[in-house]
Amino acid sequence: MDNKEFGLKIRTLREEKGITREDFCGDETELSVRQLARIESGESKPTFTKITFIASGLGMSLYELMPDYVDLPEEYLALKYDVLRTPTYEENKKMDWRDKILSEIYDRFYDELPEEEQLAVDTIQSFFDVHDTSEAIYGKEILKDYISQISHKEKYGINELLMSRLFLEHARFIDLETSPKEKFVFDHLLETLPGQVELVHPKDLFILRDVLFVLVGVAGAKEEYEHISAVIQTIEQIMNRTQDYQKLPILKMICWKYEISVNNNRENASQFYEQAVLAAQMIGDSNLLERIEGEWKGDSQRNAQ
Structure with a gap:
């Protein structure tokens, strides 16, 4: 079943149940109306998480909805995790290695990835670009489209953690005192991210750790000291738990x-x-x-x- 056939199937099932896209997506923390529209039109390929949410909303099992679902390529996942796990410390040789791996991901895997995974790759590329160039022009469209998914959630998946990191890289260049929307998101992350240590899958704790490193750096630069101690303690907790x-x-x-x-x-x-x-x-x-x-x-x- 190709993307258009699958999208048409979802749309038909949804409309047969008399559910609008707005009602189906609810508060849009799991799936936005825009994302659903793209899936139903065949423009994007949803991930396992999105398919599971859609199936649940339609009152179906995952395999009733899409029996031929295929997991992400193991080689792609290995490259993605290598890029995220390996620190560069702004060394040119390590940064060149990282850019080479990202180029390989784009060349070999990107076009066949579901939309949510493409979003992950684009977000990773964007927060590295912002950090490396000190230019907050990268990833603006991602934040515009998905900021609501990190500004209200109490439990974060990998993509929300990656988008949180992108937002924080942008926050370095924002006067939060004159930007109430961005200040709200920043405060929410300060209060919420430390608690994710009990919610994130153990293999993904290093992603949370690295987001917390960026968070504490931005908080210190903004002289937002109230929650820094809790963030530091959470980083220590992750290090001890993972022995990394x-x-x-x-x-x-x-x-x-x-x-x-x-x-x-x-x-x-x-x-x-x-x-x-x-x-x-x-x-x-x-x-x-x-x-x-x-x-x-x-x-x-x-x-x-």
Whole structure:
């Protein structure tokens, strides 16, 4: 069954039940009216999550609705997770590797992916582009279309986490005090994301961890300190649960910045600096060690003024 046939089947079943698209999608946290329209017209191929939601709304089982559903290619998933899991720390060689993997995903898999997975790829590409260029022009259409899916949800899937990261990369360049809509979303993420540690699948905890790293960085830059301690504790919890300490140096750097900026405790900050240095030495990353030492020197000079 191709996309147009499947879309027509959904539309026919929905209309036979007398359900409007608006009623079918409800609050649009799982499926927006625009997404449903694209699926029904055959313009997009829905993912397993969307198909399951649609089947439930039609009062059918998944395989009654689409018995020939095929899972995502394992090779694509491996490449996607490699890109997300491997830190670059702004090293040109690592960034070139990441861009090469993303190009392979676009060339080999993108056109055959369902719309929600294409959205994931586009979102990943966009938040890397915003971060690397410091230009908030990338991913604007994604946020425009899907911001409601991260501004009210209490439980986040992978795509909502990725879109949250894209929003936070954009938030670096937004005056939140004069942007009430963006301030509402930012506050919602500050309050909601730490609690996702109990809701996210264990294999995806590293995605949540990395979103929290961006969140705490933006919160610190905006001097939004109220929830930073909870975010730091959640990152530590994820590291301990997954036994993945590759970003421990960055966490210790965040801790010293918090001690300097919020607690004005130079002694504690110095201890966290030493822990950051030791952690960077243990993972053998000389470029990260150089960055940590440079950050400490800058923070120390500013604190002494």
